[in-house]
Amino acid sequence: MNSFVPPEIDWAALSPILIVLGAAVVGVLIEAFVAGKVRRTVQVLLSVLALGAALVTVAWRWTVVQSQGATSLVAGAVVEDAPALLTQGIVLICAFVGLLVIAERSGGEDAFAPTAAAVPGSAYETQARRMGLVQTEAYPLVLFSVGGMLIFPAATDLLTLFIALEVLSLPLYLLSGLARRRRLLSQEASLKYFLLGAFSSAFFLMGVALLYGYSGSVHLTEVATAVPQMTGMDGVLLAGVILVIIGLLFKVGAVPFHSWIPDVYHGAPTPITGFMAACTKIAAFAALVRFVYVVAPGLSWDLSPALWIIAILTMLVGTVVGIVQTNIKRMLAYSSVAHAGFVLLGVVAWTSSGISSVWVYLLVYGLATVGAFGLVSLVRERDAEGNVTAEAGHLSQWAGLGRRHPVVAVCFTVFLLSFAGIPLTAGFIGKYVVFAAAIEGGAWPLVLVAVAASAAAAFFYVRVIVLMFFTEPAEDALGARATVVRTEGLSVVAVAVCAIGTVLLGVLPGPLLDLAADATKFLL
Amino acid sequence: MTVTNLAWVLIAAPMFGAAVLLLAGKRSNAWGHWLGVLASAVSAVLAIGILVELLGLPAGDRASQLSLYSWIPAGDFSVDVGLLIDPLSVTFALLITFVGTLIHIYAVAYMAQDAARRRFFAYLNLFVASMLVLVLADSYALLFLGWEGVGLASYLLIGFWNHRTDYAVAANKAFFMNRVGDMGMLVAMMLMFASVGSVDFETVFAAAPGTNEGVLTATGLMLLLGACGKSAQFPLQAWLGDAMAGPTPVSALIHAATMVTAGVYLVVRSGPIFEGAPTAQLVVVIVGAITLLFGAIVGCAKDDLKKALAASTMSQIGYMMLAAGLGPIGYAFAIFHLITHGFFKAGLFLGAGSVMHGMNDEIDMRGFGNLSKYMKITWITFAAGWLAILGIPPFSGYWSKDKIIEAAFVGEGWQPWVFGLAAMVGAGITAFYMSRLFFMTFHGKARWNDGKNDLPGVEQHPHESPALMTVPMIVLAIGSVALGGVLMIGDGFTTWLEPVTGVAEHHEPVLPAPVIIIATLVLVLLGAFLAWRQYAAAEVPITPPAGSWLTRAARADLYQDATNETLVGRPGEHLTRVLTYTDTAVVDGAVGGLGSGAVGWGERWRRLQNGFVRSYASLMLVGVVLALVVVLATRV
């Protein structure tokens, strides 16, 4: 009888993940034991501290890995290598600013329903609102999601990948349903996200099962070593690989798996949308890049046609349907679909410059996204009595904002220009490196489509800029003048950080490009 | 940490000043102008510091490159920003900042009545910053950035009083003609990039000897086109006269001392390119010669004080271009004349501004006369500039201009005779019209209404200008007197520039040097005498007389506007009509078609998003099936 040998666990290396998940568990306990009046403050402090500490820890582990090399942790389930740490750092940066926007209490109230269990429009809901209840469970949920997002890029085991996928998604399904205003839309978004998410997880799991069947293991390295030995089971292999990729593409929002994005981004509370749009994409792309470059390099000939078609469709659909949108959150949702298409160019480049370009684009996109949605959450409608109500969704309500609130309009312009890829903003650097990598990888038809799509996308970005600065607001009911609500300061900090980051990375991209170039070797 | 490492502050200080003044708005109206002066002064002090440091180094070490930063460090295609600190760029930097600061101080008093004074200083600072970028750049790309910046500043400053339509039109005219020149610069840069693969000075100049002469000639001619636009040389000279619509400090700084000399800087800096293309060099000399005569002839007939000075500027830059086109023997003299011209022309313009200030903004010289009695300091400083531009020894203009005339007489065949004689005759005509200008303004009988005589017009009370205006004029006058002599001691200036211009072998001119000097002096004195006889000793008519056909032609700027209109304007209009039609019909049609196509497809595909989650799921399933089919069917 062999004695059980417990695995070696390098706790220090796991510290970023443990800090965030630990804080999430503590957060749940706070929900149970801390008094109602101080609960929100305690939760916000805890979350901010946890994310900050995790970011510092990631930076520390980066220096360790640079000097001592990458290591595999927890018996091969999770790895600590440069790409994983860089992606975790990017997720934490975007999650940090996203959390500041989530914690914002604009106009005296936060973005979440006082109690999500109440039926919209019922007496219970009004009573809860009057009692000043606050749904502070949102913070531990966010932390759990971030924990999942930290594991996702570092997972080298298909099972860990699946579990991380679920850990990051399940809280998001809930968080999408917690909006304070327009609760029907929010609940609908939550249901759609959940159903479609579960649907795609099932495909992902089937893919995992097929890969296990083909190679006899769920560890990425062992699957990768089994790939060249195509002995007539290659149908199983290819089907498994493409199903896993599809599961990841769903999270990223590639066509034709993008249908949830417009509806969910539209219905979810705007701070959550910003957080989701940035961080899930970052984590999912990181996992996709790891999977594709570790397992699938030998299959590039087989997978390229499908991936090329998906990339082209994503860019086209995101741009073309974005042009005809009239709601600002939906427009930004379609634009994020288009951006996913651009990042896919880096993925299908099959070169190491492709890998580094993906990291650069993700950080650039993440900052601009959190900032943009942070601003959208501050621009509100006014009802007949002059009270500030829900967000001003319709584009026409944004007309003339530049004159009344120039700072907000200028910051939003910076983010829009970054999305459009105008030089001197970080978006230009991101697009440049991705296109350069794609050309290096021989995917120049994709770059042609990408450039055309960028030019077309610039239309709907610039349309908003023109609306804000050069159009007079109409005085009818729909164009009821949008106003910027008073904030407590957290959103201001977040938007400022994002705006400064966007401009700074556009003017001095050197350090980021060097950092990304260091993070292209995956530990097998 | 050497002072040279701080060279970026030269540009940053006025840039910062411009930004603050533009952003701070009306709040800074009280102190804005002083900030502008301070920013310029900081650059001047720093430039002197760099000069002192460079003088302390041995001649071979004086060029250093200061790399500022790399914008996109992406392998082969990297965009770097850097400065080149060498004798040529430092000389220009000194001229720009020193004369610039003096003019800033002058403008404080000159623009005292103007409510938009703060904005004026913001634009002035913007100009100084851009001009410094131009002369300190280490690559044609960065030089072009400064090039465009000074063009923008010039447009903003010429049209500063744009509530007067003719001023705004003048600004547009300057802008358009500059654009033609800029096209030349761009084509030259494209040629460089195509043949050498880079636009920074080091790479291009190192590759120049090995490049095809045709390519070098084309590049040189395109650079010349750019230089002509910026320096108002033939055939792009028509904008300079109209540019006098701007306030006088602008005319002094931009259109006399600095911006218009940017073209000469470009030609001298691009020496290695021109040396490989003798045809292009010859064209440069021809352009210089034509312009110097053109400007001189036009200057003889102008009654507007500033326009006459503008014609004189055009002509003097023609001298510089001529010298620059002669090759290494001429480079140092071109720059030398540029420096001395910067001082005396700026002084002359500031004096003109002082006269205008004292005469109620009157600008027609036919309404002046006998002002020496009322404006002593202006008279003396103006006289210093006048003697300098005539080239009377020992004033500075003598040292620089004579060297150019001598160098023009060097060579073989018809060239030295044609160019040398043109330069000499030009000197004589210069003496005539500049003396005419001087005597009409300051001597002779007063032609203005002083309340006692019954001459027509507004009553004038000419008075001397305040100290803030006269002190800069005095400093510039001292420069006009002494600078030339000082710089020529021991051939100091030519040796200083040698690391950049190369050592010039001394050739003998076809006429012996003393003959040239004496002949030039005789022509100059003759011209001055003729002017004295006609405009100081005799009665000057208040209404301009009909004059000969040449006078009428010169008054109409030798029909330059009519020529431009026929040769360029009307065909240009036809071309624009054709292009606009093509644009609306073809290009807009295509773009519009793409746009409506995109919108059409958008509307169609948007209906896929019908709100039913089951249809989303079916779309996903279809996607999965298709992906499986594509992957499994295209198995290798």
Add this chain to the structure above:
Amino acid sequence: MSLINYLVLSGILFSIGAVAVLVRRNALVAFMGVELMLNAANLTLVTFARMHGDLHGQVLAFFVMVVAAAEVVIGLAIIVSIFRTRGSASLDDVNLLKN
């Protein structure tokens, strides 16, 4: 008994589950379809584990069951909140977000 039969069965179950999501209007039944797909994957895992002769697949199946249970919790909470708001759990009634 060939193990391929189990794989075929799991494929059939997977398809039935997928079709159930597409065809059934009730949210709970659609979710049951998703659960069916997950269980089909479980069956595949266990079959392959038997084929390869190791236990990894069975361990994976355990993990998947746990995750599926967690998913059920979340899913039912969402569906119940929709039901209480609208009085019906029909997927076709939730179509406010479109285009």
